[in-house]
Amino acid sequence: MSGYTFDPAIIWQNLPFLLGGLLLTLEVSLIGIAGALAIGIAGGAVRTFQLPVLSGVVRAYVEFIRNTPFLVQLFFLYFALPGLGLRLTGFTVAWLTLMIHGGSYNVENFRAGFTSTAAGFREGARALGLSGWQAFRYVTFPIGFRTAMPSVSNTCISVLKGSSLMVAIGFPELTDRAVSIVGQTFRVYEMFFTIAVIYLLVVWAFSMLMRWAERRMAIPGFII
Amino acid sequence: MSTDWAGPVAAYMFGGLRTTIALCAITVVASTLAGIVLGTLSVIRWRPLELALRAHVEFWRGLPTVVSLFFIFFALPTIHVYVNAFVAAAVGLTLWASANIAEIVRGAIVSIPRDQFTAGAALGLGWLSVMRLIILPQALRRMIPPLVGMLVNLIQTTTLAAVIGVLDVLEAGKQSVERLTLQTGNPHAVEVYAAILVIFFAICFPLSQYASSLEKRLVV
16 A cells, blocks of 8 residues: 555544435435335235235336346436436435335345244134234234344345445435545545445444344244 | 437447446356355354454445445555456455355355264265265255345346446446437436346346246255
8 A cells, every 4th residue: 555544534524524424324224214114014915915916016016126226226216207207306216216125125025924924823813703904913914024024124234235326326425425525535545444334333233223123022932 | 209319329338238248247257156165165163264254244245335346446546456447346246246145155054964064074074075075065056046146136236337437238328318418408318227127127037037936946
């Protein structure tokens, strides 16, 4: 690294600006994650019950989104939708793309969770006189949700990391701000070291939180 | 409605598609090989090696891929390694994907009962022979469905190369849209980006269907 000295002062100078970016990263990620959970639970239930027509629509959505690149979906929403008369702000496009993308993965996560709930439980619930909806609400959902948790938290983390792609549409989140500082100052190591630490801390904190939630929700004596 | 614009744009994007295919081919082969080696090594119980591989996997998997690409692209020149964006993208994508594949391989190997290591050793085979003749042939079969899934992910992720300026199919499409906006006032962005979505879907959908059919067949 001849001719390059790592200057920590650069980090402190730019930290408030970067943390402002982190705030936007967290905002669009959390909205995206919340939406993706809602899509996942609803879509997963539709697929589990194989509701006519709706189930096919959900499957088409899942296959299309999962088999096309996130970045191209992002460009389509940001650059192509205005051509169809719909102009969205960078903020809206950011959470919307994350939500659509994360939602498609969560549909599969929850479907797998719901269908893996032993048929015996469902039959037991029906035998006790619960309606189909009640059996889902009180038996399949609570158990299936817990089974799906590990893969759902992986999807949430990839949504969080996916927010860094908003650099491609110039939305001023964490990565975009770091790249623009590098562009002006060439302080490559300081900036990428800082955002790498921030991303790793956020991702690890989030996965610890999810593992804690899994343990909290675990049903004693019931191994999923 | 005139479609004169489409011919030159398609030709330009086809050039980009060739770059995308080259990038896919290189990263798929390199990361699969690296992932199998790293994943196999990670079952060896030797603390320094375990820690080094753990760090490698956690680091490249924990970072957003686009951040790794930017870092490699900007950082290499400071150590006097001058490579173009294509090489930087290939290196970054391979590091990221090989970390993921190493985890898949490790998972497949530890899913083989430990008794088989012992049985192999009892037959007088060394570690390498046990791995090559007994463990890996079984583990490779188990890891194929998640591996194909990961490779589909990698093929889609090659589009991130566009962000550091590689002229792949996405960057070619983006430039075409910009040029059309300047020249004709009509960006045709819907057609261009829809075409790219369709191209990737045509490649990735059959592959992921294949992965899930393999998964179903493996369940006895």
